[in-house]
Amino acid sequence: MSAPVVSVRNLRKSFRDVGSRRNIDALVDVSFDVHEHGIHGLLGRNGAGKTTLLQILTGQQWADDGEVSVFGGSPFENATVLRDVCFVKESQRYPDDFRVSQVLDAAAAILPRWDEALARDLMADFDLPRRRKVKKLSRGMTSALGVVVGLASRAPLTLFDEPYLGLDAVSRQLFYDRLLADYAEHPRTVVLSTHLIDEVADLVDRVVVVDGGRVVVDDDAEQLRGRAVTVSGNADGVADFTTEHTVLQHESMGSMARTTIDGPLSPESLAAARAAGLHVDSVSLQQFVVASTTRRKVSS
Numbered sequence: 559m560s561a562p563v564v565s566v567r568n569l570r571k572s573f574r575d576v577g578s579r580r581n582i583d584a585l586v587d588v589s590f591d592v593h594e595h596g597i598h599g600l601l602g603r604n605g606a607g608k609t610t611l612l613q614i615l616t617g618q619q620w621a622d623d624g625e626v627s628v629f630g631g632s633p634f635e636n637a638t639v640l641r642d643v644c645f646v647k648e649s650q651r652y653p654d655d656f657r658v659s660q661v662l663d664a665a666a667a668i669l670p671r672w673d674e675a676l677a678r679d680l681m682a683d684f685d686l687p688r689r690r691k692v693k694k695l696s697r698g699m700t701s702a703l704g705v706v707v708g709l710a711s712r713a714p715l716t717l718f719d720e721p722y723l724g725l726d727a728v729s730r731q732l733f734y735d736r737l738l739a740d741y742a743e744h745p746r747t748v749v750l751s752t753h754l755i756d757e758v759a760d761l762v763d764r765v766v767v768v769d770g771g772r773v774v775v776d777d778d779a780e781q782l783r784g785r786a787v788t789v790s791g792n793a794d795g796v797a798d799f800t801t802e803h804t805v806l807q808h809e810s811m812g813s814m815a816r817t818t819i820d821g822p823l824s825p826e827s828l829a830a831a832r833a834a835g836l837h838v839d840s841v842s843l844q845q846f847v848v849a850s851t852t853r854r855k856v857s858s
């Protein structure tokens with residue numbers, strides 16, 4: 559296998575919260591690789607550490623400890639690495655007087671694989687006014703501008719940090735469709751950080767779930783789709799059956815229970831569950847991520 563595009567080992571980052579005079583551990587011990595090509599989902603709850611991670615990957619933050627390598631080098635003030643990286647974030651700031659056309663010109667100047675024709679098509683798709691000042695754009699239009707820059711960059715590593723939060727459902731679907739279509743013709747490494755797991759479930763090849771500053775899942779999306787199951791039925795039967803498994807989530811009501819376990823189940827286990835009168839259902843990617851990340855208590 560070729561060297562990973564991104565390699566992160568034992569990354570740690572905390573922030574000093576001036577108000578409470580406490581340290582906030584944004585990343586506790588993060589290790590994972592992103593291999594070349596593919597659309598990777600970086601998933602996790604609010605405050606999980608996704609943005610901090612992406613900022614470190616793009617040289618906008620220092621880690622307190624650990625190693626980070628992007629295209630084999632450190633991303634920090636490394637022009638050789640950074641010209642192959644495009645980072646699109648929801649809170650992107652532009653110079654006050656910039657018009658949309660100036661944002662596109664600046665992107666074209668710094669991103670060597672910029673595709674002007676694609677940018678023009680996307681501008682039309684999202685109905686963006688070239689001459690308008692960026693600060694006069696609506697929130698959705700600002701998000702759309704980020705999406706245009708990210709897609710037209712054709713950067714070998716393109717990182718989207720929830721850039722589409724302002725987009726309505728139709729525009730988000732347009733983004734997903736255009737991403738898939740362009741990716742099919744120009745494969746590259748895309749990382750999509752998002753909460754909208756159901757929406758990207760069929761889009762991503764690989765999933766990294768961050769929770770409380772730690773990677774709790776790092777797997778192929780296909781594997782994850784079949785990995786967890788819910789077992790429901792009589793509470794005693796469910797408890798007996800699930801005792802040997804890793805329980806992700808458990809609910810009970812009276813004599814009935816429903817438990818989500820980290821599977822997958824072997825054909826023999828499945829048959830045993832059915833013989834015991836239990837129902838076994840597969841779990842969607844969204845349900846799996848929710849179950850994997852709700853065991854942690856959010857601290858204040």
Ligand SMILES: Nc1ncnc2c1ncn2[C@@H]1O[C@H](COP(=O)(O)OP(=O)(O)OP(=O)(O)O)[C@@H](O)[C@H]1O
Nearest residue numbers: 573574582584602603604605606607608609610611
């Ligand atoms: N500059 C900062 N100063 C203090 N705390 C910070 C700073 N940046 C991030 N944090 C804290 O670090 C933790 C991780 O934040 P981060 O923005 O990386 O999470 P996230 O997964 O991107 O969240 P969201 O999905 O809500 O954007 C949070 O507790 C956040 O409050």
